[in-house]
Amino acid sequence: MTRVRLTDHLVLILGVLLMMGPLVVAFLTSTHDHVEIHREGMQFTLGAEFAETYATVLTREGGFTGEITGLLMTQNSLILGIGFAVGKIVISMLAAYAIVYYRFPLGTFFFWVIFSTLLLPLEVRILPSYEVAQQLGLLNSYTGLIVPLIASATGTFFFRQFFKSVPDELLEAARIDGAGPVRFFFEILVPLSRTMIAAIFIIMFVVGWNQYLWPTIMTTEEQYFTLVRGIKNVMQQMIGADIPFYNEALAMAVLAMLPPAVVILVFQRMFIKGLVEQEK
C-alpha cells in the first residue's frame, strides 16, 4: 500500500517538475539582467532585477508609436479573452436552445451544418473571414477582433447535449407554470447550465487569450496589441545592434500566463463539477 503511494507520488512529482520546471526557469531568468542572460544562458537563481524588469514591461511605452504599454496589452488580452468566451457562450447557448427546443424545418440538418464547421478552423477560412471583416470595416477594432471568432460548433454541441439531457417534464412543468420561451431560457435553463457555462468559459477564455493569428491580421494599430503579440514584439524590436532584452520578453511571457492560470484556479471546482456531474 505504502509502496504504491510512493510511486504514485513520484509520478506526480515528476509530472509537476516537467510541467512547472520551464515556467520556473523562465520566471527566474526574467529577474536577471539581459546582458547576463545573453552571456550565461538561462538562470536558475532569483536575480536582482525583478521589480525593475516587471515595472518596465508593464509601463514602458513601446512600439513604434509609443502608444502601447504592457498594462494596455494585458487589458486588450482581457477584452479579447472575456469577449471571446462570453460571446461564444451566448451564441452557442442560443443556437443550442433553438436546435433542441424548436421544431423548425431541417433543424437536424442545420445542427450538422454547424457541427461540420469544426472541420473548418480559422486557419482554413482566414482569407474569406478577413475579406468579410475588412468589408464591414472591422479592421483595428475590438469588434473585429472578437465577433468573427465567436461562432462555436463545440460550444453549440456541448450545450445541445446538455439541453437534451434536461427532462422534458421540466419544460412542461414550466409551461404549466406560465413560463414562456424567454422565461424558461433565463430562469430555468441558464441557472441549470451554470457549471457547464463555467467550464466552457474557462476553456474559451484561455483559447481567446492565446489567439495570435487572427489579432495579427485584424489589427495593425499598436493600441490593439495583445500580450501574446507583445512578447514577439519585445524580441523583434531589440534585434538591432543591441543585445535583445531577453528578461523583458520572458517577463512578458510570465505575465501572459498569469490570468489564464488565475481563471483556472478560481473556476477549477466548477469546471470539474461541470465535466463530471449534472445537477438535475
Next chain:
Amino acid sequence: MTTLRIRDAVKRYPNGVEAVKGVSVDVGDGELVVFVGPSGCGKSTLLRMVAGLEEVTEGEIELSGRVVNALEPADRNIAMVFQNYALYPHMTVRGNLAYGLRNRGTPKPEIAAKVEEAARMLQIAEFLDRRPSQLSGGQRQRVAMGRAIVRDPAIFLFDEPLSNLDAKLRNQMRLEIKKLQRRLGRAAIYVTHDQVEAMTLADRIVVLNGGRIEQVGTPTEVYSRPASTFVASFIGAPPMNLVDAQLDDDGLQVAGQVVAHDSAHRGPVTLGIRPERAHLVAGGAGLDIEVAVVEELGAHRLIHAHLGGHEVTVAQSADEPVPAGRMVLSFRPEDLHLFDRGTGVRI
C-alpha cells in the same frame, strides 16, 4: 355541474400513431376519475391533451364550461403532477411552489400566504428552504403536489405520480392524495396502470385499451360487471379466469363437461369466473378439475388447477384445508360472467 367534458377526442401524432381514437369522458365537480390501462393505451396522451401539453387533433376539451383546445397550459386553470416530479432543481422548495404564482403576477404577500398554507397542508413547511436534491422521494412528491395546490386549479391532473416510490410509501401517499383531493373538493384525473391504485382511489374508473374506452364505471361496477374480457382480465388480482365454453340447449359446455345455465344466448362464449368467487369442494355440482400447484401467500393461498386444457386459479383463505388431486370447482351461477368469444363483449 361538470368540471371537464372531453368530447370525441382524437390524437394523431405526427408520425401517424393514433394514440387516442375518439374518447368522451365527463368529470364531475369534486370527482376523482382514474384512467387505467396497460402501457401504451394512450392514457398519458389523453391527460396531456387535457393539460394542453399535446394538441387535440379532433374533438373538444371543455373545462368549466369553456372550450380550451386553443389555450396554453398556463391559461387552462389546471395543475399537473408528474411521475418524476419535475421540480426545478435550482430553486428552493419555496421557489418551486411560488414560481407559477410569480409568473402570473400574484402579489407577494398572497404568494407567501398560499405557499405557507400548502406547505402546512402537506407537512413540508420545514423543508421550504431546501433544494429538491436535499429531499427524499416522498418529500419531493409532496412538493410536486404543493406546486399543484397553490395554483388552486379547477382540476388536478396526476400522471402516475407514485410509480417512483417504494411499495409502502406508495400506499401511504395514495391515501393522502385521496384525502387531500376530498379536502380541496376539486375534480381530479389520476392516470395509472396499477389496477389496485385505480380501485382504491377512484370515484369512477375509465378503462382504456388501444386508445379507446373499454368501460366507464365505479370501481364496484367495473369489478363486478366487467364490460369485456379485456376489463375482466385487467381489473382484479389475480385476474379473472377466462375459459372457452359453448352455450347450447343443455346449458354451458366447458371442457367436455356441462353446467346448467339459463342464458338464452347460443354459441361459442368465453366464460369468466373470479378466483376469489370460485370454491374447491370434494364433491357435488360443478366442474371437475385437477389441482396442480398451491401458492401460500400468508392470509390466503392461490390454487392453480387444470380444467381440461385450461389453467384455472382459485383463491381461498389459508384457514381452509389444502386441496389436492381431483376436486370440484363450485360457484354460484350469478358469479359467472359470459362474454362473446369473437368480440369479447359481455353478454
